[in-house]
Amino acid sequence: MMRFVLAGLLLINCQTCWADDEPPQAISKRDPLSFTPQRAETPALQYVLMPPYLDKTEGNAATMYYRALLELSELERLKKGANLFDEVLAWTAAPDDVFNVDKVRDTLKPFRAVLENTEIAARRTYCRWDLPQAENKEDLYYITLNESQEMREIARLLVLKARLEITEGDYDQAVRTFQTTYAMARHVSEPPIIICDLIGVAIVSMINDQVAAFVRAPDTPNLYWPLTALPRPIIDVRPSMGLEGNGLYFVFPQLLAAKTKTLTPEQWQAELEAFLKKFEKVAAATGGMDADELAEIKKKTDFKTIMARAVEAKTGLIKMGQPSQAAKDMAAGQAILLYTALVFDHFRDDLFKWAYVPLAEAGEEFRNARKSIKENSDTIELVPVAALLLPALDGVVRAVQRQEGVIAQLRGFEAIRMYAAEHDGELPDKLSDIKAVPIPDDPLTGKPFFYHRDGETGALGTMPLRIAK
Known part of the structure; x- marks a missing residue:
């Protein structure tokens, strides 16, 4: 199970060059990017960045x-182990002065059927992957997500295709490729699993970079209103929070039983033993710990060691509001399981509640909630289920918001193109001079994006600006 290591890797891949964390002086001195002024399109949504309703099929x-x-997969088989995407990645990263459209077309030719099927898929009315969550509740953490992972490879093809279309000036087709990719990103995130959300965010990040290249290309349509019309959030993590926050009770039904069942002391002892054995297997399968860390967890969760902490569990239950006598009379196994479940609920809710608050309002509280789990697990948890199994939700939400910030910044850029078109280039x-359309704030901070003008050049956030003459 690569779940937790994979989440970290995806978060790294979701970072972009758009993070507004550089000093304004460094940004404004950077070599500016030329762009052409452009008024809003008429009608305003002549172009859209999600597949339009009339293009969809049931x-x-x-x-x-x-x-x-x-x-x-068939192309990979025919390649006999050679890296199928070497040329795709090379051309995607190639500087503009060596980007060869003929060779790029040749590179994409073998993938024609892949891209055609993806375009059809992106225009279907719904997406249901039907992963076996229901059938594999107790093995939820072991469900593989190979198809979701492979969709990143298709996204790389779409990114190169979009770059080719922009370079050739085929702007209508580039917009269609944007539609396909944004729709695919949302489809990939359809299963209520955080990893799927992160893959969707990574795909959004990839295509956002091409949209940024599009708006800087010569005489491109103005995408202010199409960007404004994109779904918000572009990837919604809330459905995944339901499964991720309660999946523990599917995988470890003993914890749910401690809240709902009446058993004999001997039966509760057997339930606790089964829980600890399975927890050890899950801990070993996360892939995020070395041998020494696993040995330490095994030592802490040894059945006799845990049973010796029954009084500690009962005391903890009383502090959490359980009736004193009921807690004292509770079988040791049930007390330990119930305490483990309630501590998990506390940590989970303290973390998850901040996902419902915009990051600009949450400040550091979201990050502090995650930090609290790491710092307090050893002293509060008997079995570290929260420390090990709660997703890094603050990082996931921040990754989503970072891409929302990219889209907001691109809207601001397009608003500047509108202004320049109406004011002789x-x-x-200052941004407040723009009256035709609203200028969005940075969703990460809740504050206006940094804007600076120095004669004929300027900068919006991390985007240096210069009007093409």
Whole structure:
């Protein structure tokens, strides 16, 4: 089970060059990016960045994505182990002055069926992957997500395709590729699993970079209103929070039983023993700990060691509001299981509640809640289920909000293009000079994006600006 290591890797991959963490002086001195002024399109939503309603067909997108993945698998088989994506990645990262459109077309040719099936899938009316969560409740943490992982490879193809279309000036087709990719990102995040959300965010990050290249290309349509019309949030983690916050009770039904069942002391002892044995297996399968750490967890969760802490569990239950006599009379096994479950609930809710608050309002509280789990688990948890199994939700939400910030910044950029088109190619002195459309704030801070003008050049956040003459 690669779940927790994978989450960290995906969070790294979700970072972009758009984080507004550089001093304004460094940004404004950077070599500016030329762009052409452009008024808003008429009608305003002539272009859209999600598949339009009239383009959609009834059906499940997942079946077509699976066909695309089968085509990809066949190409990999024919390649006989050679890295299928070496050229794709190389051309995607190539500088503009060496980007060869003919060679890029040749690179994409073998993937034609993959891309065609993906375009069809992105325009289906719904996406249901039907992962076996219900059938494998007690093995929830072991469900593999190979298809979700492989969708990142298809996203890389779409990114290169979009770059080719922008370079060739085929802006209508580039917008269609944006639609496919944004829709696919949301489809990938359809299962209520945090890892799927992170893969969706990574795909959004990849295509956001191409949208940024699009708005800087010569004479491109203004995407202010299409960007504004994108779903918000572009990836919604709330459905996953339900499963991630309660999956523990599927995997360890003994913890739920401690809240709901009446058993004999001997039966509770057997329930506790079964819980500890399975917890040890889950801990070993996370992939995030070395041998010494696993040995330490095994030592702490040894059955005799845990049973010796029954009085500690009962005392903890009383502090959490359980009736004193009921806690004292409780079988040792039930007391330990119930205490473990209630401590998990406390840590989970203290973390998850901040996901419902905009990051700009939450400040450091979200991060502090995660930090509290790490710092207090040893002294509060008998069995470290919260420390080991609660997702790094603050990092996930921050990754989503970072991409929301990219989209907001691009809206601001397009608003500046509108202003320049209406003011003889001049940059505004300040963002508040723009009256035609609202200028969004940075969702990470709740404050306006940094804007600076220095004659004919300027900067919006991390985007240096210069109007093409």
